[in-house]
Amino acid sequence: MTRCRLCGSAALGSVVDLGATPPCESFLTAEQLDRPEPAYPLHLRVCTDCWLAQIPPLITPEETFKEYAYFSSFSTSWVEHARVFVADAVQRAGLGPDSFVVEVASNDGYLLKHVVDRGIRCLGIEPSVNVGAAARDAGVPTLTEFLSPDTGAAVRAEHGPADLVVANNVYAHIPDVVGFTQGLRALVADDGWVSIEVQHLLTLIEENQYDTIYHEHFQYYTVASAIRALASGGLTLVDVELLPTHGGSIRLWARPTAAAGEPSGRVAEVLDREKAAGLQELSGYAEFSARVAKVRRDLLKFLIEAAERGETVVGYGAPGKGNTLLNHCGIRPDLLAYTVDRNPYKHGRYTPGTRIPILPPERIAEDKPDYVLVLPWNLRAELVEQLSFVHEWGGRLVFPIPELSIVEVAR
Known part of the structure; x- marks a missing residue:
């Protein structure tokens, strides 16, 4: 890796080098135990211009997510987390029977089933064939596809703009940050909402959560770097919530820039916490x-x-x-x-x-x-x-x- 995938800077500093490991979801069958197993470097670096932490994109999403071993519905607490989120999002975005909700990386329908239960039209965009099939079996309409600007435009043309676009635990999983963010903007209505949940780099560093560094996670966000990433696709951060999920996550609420207005006070508060922790200077990562x-x-x-x-x-x-x-x-x-x-x-x-x-x-x-x-x-x-x-x-x-x-x- 020689340049930041968000801003193009060559100013990348080392955070931690974990050696080389196989892809974390490539579980082996008994027949595969006697075969060679590829391993890839796992070295986290941070861009000292935009402060996006990242690993080299050595494995493509297509290699990882076409057949996937993770099914969200097997976690009872995660399904409940999704239920509470949907209830809150309905209130925030003013969703009703005529609304349209899209979830990107919708997995097995663990979240959108709560939208279906409320009688709100929805669509999941899920690249993994096996988990997408499980979602459809559960009654959740699901498109088997990766999100890109073209995919977003095609969904909008067929189904109309989305009042709410949800992207939970996927914003770290895509190497093309700019293209993915443009895809989110293509999906959402001009006055709509985008909600993103992603692990917070602040808690990853403070709580030693280094095991969440793996090849599926191409980047690791602070609110400061997320603001830069969202802006690359024409979205503006308007609010942030600190969540306990995954050891400490941020829920980013964004809107198309023309409809965004002033951000909440919570955005400034979290930015101040990140700066105080030293995450906007390389020395803050030293220990x-x-x-x-x-x-x-x-x-x-x-x-x-x-x-x-x-x-x-x-x-x-x-x-x-x-x-x-x-x-x-x-x-x-x-x-x-x-x-x-x-x-x-x-x-x-x-x-x-x-x-x-x-x-x-x-x-x-x-x-x-x-x-x-x-x-x-x-x-x-x-x-x-x-x-x-x-x-x-x-x-x-x-x-x-x-x-x-x-x-x-x-x-």
Whole structure:
């Protein structure tokens, strides 16, 4: 990578280098275990002109998202988050029976099903064939396509302009930031709303959330860099919300520039927080790499000592972020016997790079391990409740991020 993908600057400074890893969602079948497995550099840099943090676009979205292993509906808390969002968005945007809502990267319809339930016309734009099919089976109209300016214009021509365009957890997943943003503008009505949720670089840095750096995430936003990105497509930020999702996210509310008006006071407040944290100067990122290295050392020390005591450690979850952690730490089945996941698509497969078996969740109760390493730490409250049964044999939960934490589950 020699130039920023947003502003074209060559002034890119290193934030953290995680070595080389396979694509985080490329789960292996048993037949693939004896085949070569490609790995790609995972080096996060930040542009010191526009402050967009980014990794090189070594893997195209087409390689990752045509067949996808992540189904949003398997997270109970995420479906509820979507329900609450839809209720709030209906009020903010004044949506009614004659409105039209488009969600980009709509996955399996986890969000738009709440729009359908309200009798509001909607359309999902989802590039993954398998999850898009699941959405249609659930009654959510879905177009299998990547968003581009041409796609946005074609949808607008066929269905009319959207009163609300939703782009949750996708703005980091596209290397062509400018083209994608132009696609959002093509979709939305001249007086409409665009809502984007994306992980906040501020909390990623402050909370050591380095496992959310992976090849599907091409860039990492502050509000300051998001303002620059939105402007590239003719959109203006009018409000921002700080959310707890994914360890700390921002919800960006934008409108076409001519209809935007003055931004809310919350925009200035978050910009001030980012500046105070040093995220608009390279020195503000200096300590992050050292804190990442400590997470790795602490987790490996725990796993090695547990193995030497003859104790069993298994994993819970097989999220993309977990594969960054497992590969960076060099964890193999001798230290983590297996992991489990609620998604049947992953059962019988193996984690990329580390080749750890993925089994159904019921296996934990059968085997009664001493420790359960929770890989989707961002769902901590939900999973502490789901895994409360491990207290029956004295098992404990382990959370690796933001620092190693061993939890006695309440009896």
